[in-house]
Amino acid sequence: MNFSLSKGQFFLLLFFIETGIIYISFQTPLISESKNKAWVLFIVATILHYLVLLFFERYYRYFYLNTFFQWVYKVYWFLMIATFLAYMVYVLASWVLPQTPEWIIILFIVALSLYGNISRPETVINIGVMFIPLIFIFIIFLMLAVPDLTWTNLLPLEFNNSKEIIQGLIRSVFAFMGAEMYLIYRPFLQKELTLNYKPILIYQLVIFVFYLISVMFSQMFFTIEEIKLVPEPIIYILKSQEVTFVKRLDIFFVYIWLSWSIITVLIFNLTIRVVHFGIGKKGSKKAIVFYHILLAIIPLFFVKFKVIETMKNSFHYIILIFTFLLPILIILWNKWRGKTCIEKQ
């Protein structure tokens, strides 16, 4: 696998990895668990995320994955994508396509991923650019809900319940799923480019504003008791808005989200490809096709309410391990041993 990334491409990849799929759903568990202070805890989690990114930037050279950890991450990403595919199908079936067979939708998404992954890596890397205007359109639509927001829902801020605070922080971390891929793609950044705290801060601010809008809007639109019943609050907010040019704004956004999430799936699969085939090696198409056949079959077993609920109730812990704890441990271990991924090249 041989390609190089500009700063823009690198941060765009990271943006799609971190925001795709979960953008519509992470608000519900966060607000349900941490109540009115959810938005403050999210700000704290964002600061922690920024510090982690700074740490990753400083020590990314030490993120060397041996064969064991390569397989650990490949299996982890595969299972993540499989469950996320199941979730995407579940959301589509609930909101837009209740009668369409699930396998058709999975086939459609996996076919696109297969196309993207047997093409040059640049196809997957650059495809996200097309969706940037759609994200702005989405924000504009969301602003239609401003008159319906109840500002007092953001208060009171009481920090005397440690369980709520810890749970809120852990659920906030869910928003930054996939941050470990910073370490995977960082070595591909063009050699002459350097990253210091400033571009990372700008990226962090963009993603922070994008997420904070969703958290605050969900909190102000729904009461805490109500949001427990609404698994996809952002889509629900859009459903309640009336516009003249389209009957259901939620459908419009579900398709934007679907396209956006498909890009996330493509990037996850590219990451597996990068880790599996290694830097500078050309991958076998047969392996990619076999992988996608598996990807088309496994999610079909997960498209059930109970599985989706279990996923929502446990994934934040898994993400905490694989996105933050394990990479930090691997970096510290390799730093102690003096082993770098650059050496591997």
Place this chain on the structure above:
Amino acid sequence: MYRKAIIVLLVVLLAGCWDERLYKNSSVVSLAGIEGTMGEYKGYYAYPKTLDKQSQIMLIEAEGISPRDVRNNADLKVEQTLDLSELATLLISIDTVKEPLYDLLDIYFRDPQNPISIKVAVTEGSVKPFIELTKEVTDNAGGYYERFIESTEKNTIYPKLNLQMIGSTLFDNAKDIAIPYIKMDEEEHSAEAAGVALFSGQVFTGKILDPKQSFYMLLLMDKANQHARIQYMLKLNNEDVPVTGEVIHLKRKWIINEEMKKITMDFKIDVEIEEFSKNHLYKEETFKTIEEMFQQKIQADFEEVIKILQEQESDTLGIGRYIRAYHPKFFEEDWREQFASLTIEPKVKVTIIRTGILR
């Protein structure tokens, strides 16, 4: 390459065939009504049908143990499946809302095809005559009540409300709702805006605020809409004179005294005189007298509405939300009971800022 593209395209095009819904195959309902109690509901659905090149409103009636069951049974009586995706208004009988309201509304929130920005109103007695009425006056049954409610909202009689807002408030223990109430004018044989039905939590309190009380409740809520007209018969020089003023600006400030369990509500209301046949508003004395009389009358009406709300334990003003946010230690979980025991004192300051194009 082309083969791959064709396969991808086919898959994309296939997704959607299963979920195609054409209006020509459905009875598109614009007005629905429900009455009865849990286990014995009765539903009404009005939809347009073209007979002899003329559009007519058809009415389907069905019974069932739940709102969904009613709809299923109604489906058995039509040649095309009922489609509620274009629903504009939902009417509910006053007797039905004595039970928890969410029981009726769950199907509207759960099914993504149901619009949640629709209007909701409570009717005096059965909803049937209200739905039948539309046959005579319009070809869009739901649109008729939607316009009816919206115009009353603009006159600050009904609160600006839709199904989603109602649902959201039902889950809030610090605020209650007041839903538009419609009664039938038997003589005129027309629907009439008759105020709002007060709720305490999920259930109707049994108290209706008449249009005038509803208007003052909306002023207390700081929700004056496009037209907010205050009208009194004032005694000037031993003569009864009708005076009408339009609220131009309203400023509200709540002062909470936690120790004394007292809330002082300061209102500054700027009005424009719209009707005063005796003129002479340029005379300082007349001007001041009207301002003071307005002030006293509005204050009395505010006090009357607050008293009713407290008696009914119905915090439609959202005082609970304010206290929960800014005075959390003062807020009790059983807010409605606490609301009823508070001392709430409105203080009104009226300023006439315009007198129309006459002095």
